[in-house]
Amino acid sequence: MKPILFLDFDGTLCHDRFWRSLEQHLLGKVQQYFTSNKEIIRDWMVGRYTSEEINRWMAEELSIEYDGLWNVFVSDCKSMSVSKNTLQAIKDFRSQYFTILITDNMDCFDRFTMPAINLQNYFDVVVNSYNRRISKNENNGELFKRVATENGLELIDSILIDNSETICKIFQNLGGQSLFVTKERPVDYWLDKVKSKTGI
Structure with missing residues (x-):
């Protein structure tokens, strides 16, 4: 059974904003x-x-x-920007991890952003709070537990890379390992750490 590698989108993989092209x-x-x-x-x-x-x-x-x-x-x-190198690195993890993009997001993510970037090609599963009607921090991380169960997997030994300290703490309480994204330690920093640990 593979461990899960969860990745957040906004603030982790992408830093662009809605309506950024307005005056x-x-x-x-x-x-x-x-x-x-x-x-x-x-x-x-x-x-x-x-x-x-x-x-x-x-x-x-x-x-x-x-x-x-x-x-x-x-x-x-x-036109939201996500590094192709980062996406390819995530895709490479699929040999040893079940990769899940898990995002608190809106309907526009599935309708416009995901198909434009072809995100579905880089992850085993994409989970959007809009479709699930529940955010990541609700009910002590119930969404993480649901997604793991649906895919016949466990949260123990799984990893979350996220820029929310609150979400990271919730995930740790569920038995997983959280890697907190900051300006000094962006997503690529943590992906390299995981890569060196697993030898991918």
Whole structure:
């Protein structure tokens, strides 16, 4: 039985943001809106809203045309940057690990980002909180346990690479090993550490 190698997406594999191509003053308003309404982001990530609904609200908030905002949003989702070298390194781990991309994300991830980058080609399984209606930190990491069970695997000896200290602690409490991504220790740093340990 292979151990699992879990990897996060936002802040771990990718650092790009939605609506990043907007004019700076509009982008600032978007960021300010979501800073003041964090519950909308949380609800969006567990399937309570669609990307269309969010963009309609934002168009009203910014007093701009919906179609133009939507086009920027979709384009930015499709052009999110992930290192090809990093993805290839992850793919190489599949001989010894069952690789799972596990992300607290939105419907746009499956609809636009994943097919644009062909992420499904680099992981055994991709798990998005939007489809599961549960985030990684809920119920003491229930999502991790569910995913492991579904694939006939265990969390013991498994690894999580994530930029959330909270999620890392939850995963450790489940019996796995957490590798906390920071600016000083990015995802490639931890992949190299795992590689040297396993001899891939």
